[in-house]
Amino acid sequence: MTIHDDVLLSVEGLTKLYGNRKGCEDISFELYPGEVLAVVGESGSGKSTLLNCLSTAILPNSGSVTYRMRDGSRRNIYAMSEAERRLLMRTDWGFVHQNPADGLRMSVSAGANVGERLMAVGDRHYGNIRSSAIDWLGRVEIAADRVDDQPRAFSGGMRQRLQIARNLVTAPRLIFMDEPTGGLDVSVQARLLDLLRGLVTDLGLAAVVVTHDLAVARLLSQRMIVMKNGRIIEHGLTDRVLDDPRAPYTQLLVSSILQV
Numbered sequence: 501m502t503i504h505d506d507v508l509l510s511v512e513g514l515t516k517l518y519g520n521r522k523g524c525e526d527i528s529f530e531l532y533p534g535e536v537l538a539v540v541g542e543s544g545s546g547k548s549t550l551l552n553c554l555s556t557a558i559l560p561n562s563g564s565v566t567y568r569m570r571d572g573s574r575r576n577i578y579a580m581s582e583a584e585r586r587l588l589m590r591t592d593w594g595f596v597h598q599n600p601a602d603g604l605r606m607s608v609s610a611g612a613n614v615g616e617r618l619m620a621v622g623d624r625h626y627g628n629i630r631s632s633a634i635d636w637l638g639r640v641e642i643a644a645d646r647v648d649d650q651p652r653a654f655s656g657g658m659r660q661r662l663q664i665a666r667n668l669v670t671a672p673r674l675i676f677m678d679e680p681t682g683g684l685d686v687s688v689q690a691r692l693l694d695l696l697r698g699l700v701t702d703l704g705l706a707a708v709v710v711t712h713d714l715a716v717a718r719l720l721s722q723r724m725i726v727m728k729n730g731r732i733i734e735h736g737l738t739d740r741v742l743d744d745p746r747a748p749y750t751q752l753l754v755s756s757i758l759q760v
C-alpha cells in the first residue's frame with residue numbers, strides 16, 4: 501500500500517487477541533496532521549484495546565502502525581527500540597488518561613508536573629521551565645498562585661486540565677485521549693470540552709479520542725469510527741455519521757437507545 505505524503509499515522513490491519521477473546525480485529529485507518537478522530541462504541545467494543553495498541557502500551561498480534569516523524573521519515577512504531585518509543589511518547593506524543601491520577605504525579609507540585617516534561621526533552625534552565633509551566637497553567641485556566649500546590653489539592657476538573665497542560669507543554673503533534681471528560685460533572689465536562697477544542701485547534705494537534713459520548717465526538721472530531729465487537733462497523737466524517745448513520749448499530753447508538 502502506498503501512504504499519502506501527508507499522512508501522520510497509518511494503521512493497517514491491527515488485531516489484538518487476549519487468548520481466545522478478541523480485543524480488536526483488523527483495524528485500519530489513516531490520520532492526517534491536525535485531524536481529530538473519535539473512536540466510539542459501547543463498553544467492550546475494543547476502544548481501549550485499540551488506543552493502547554496505538555500508544556504501544558500493549559503490542560498487537562498482527563498489523564502495523566506507521567508514524568511520520570518530524571524529519572519526515574516513516575517508522576513502524578512496533579519496530580522501534582523501547583528507548584525510541586519512550587522518547588516519542590515524551591516529545592511528539594501525549595496521552596490523556598480518563599483518570600488524571602494515571603497521567604500525573606500526585607505528590608509533586610503542579611508546576612513540577614508540567615516542568616518535568618520539559619526537562620525530559622532537555623530543558624535545563626530553571627527560570628524558563630518555571631515560566632513555561634506557569635504559562636501553561638494559565639492556558640488551562642489554573643491560576644498562577646496554584647503552581648506550588650500538589651494535584652491532590654485540586655478538583656477533578658483541575659486535575660484533568662493539569663494533565664492536559666503536562667501533555668501539551670512539549671508541543672506534541674499527536675495526542676491520544678481516553679474518555680477525557682469521563683467521570684466529571686456535566687458542567688465541568690462542558691467547560692473542559694470547550695477548552696480542549698480551543699487548544700487542539702490553536703495548536704493544530706492531531707488526536708485520537710476514545711469516547712462513548714457522542715456529544716464529545718461531535719464537538720471535538722472531524723472524523724469518527726464506530727466499533728462493535730472489536731471491529732470497525734462504520735467510518736466517516738463525524739457530521740455524516742451522526743446525522744446520517746448507515747450501519748443499523750450506529751443508528752441505534754445515535755438514536756440513543758444504546759447510550760451508555
Ligand SMILES: Nc1ncnc2c1ncn2[C@@H]1O[C@H](COP(=O)(O)OP(=O)(O)OP(=O)(O)O)[C@@H](O)[C@H]1O
Binds near residue numbers: 523524544
Ligand atoms: N486484559 C484483558 N484480558 C482479557 N480480555 C480483555 C482484556 N482487556 C480487554 N479485554 C476484552 O477485550 C474486549 C475489548 O475490551 P476494551 O476494554 O478494549 O473495550 P472498550 O470499548 O474500551 O470498553 P470500555 O469502554 O468498557 O473500556 C472485551 O471483550 C474485553 O473483555
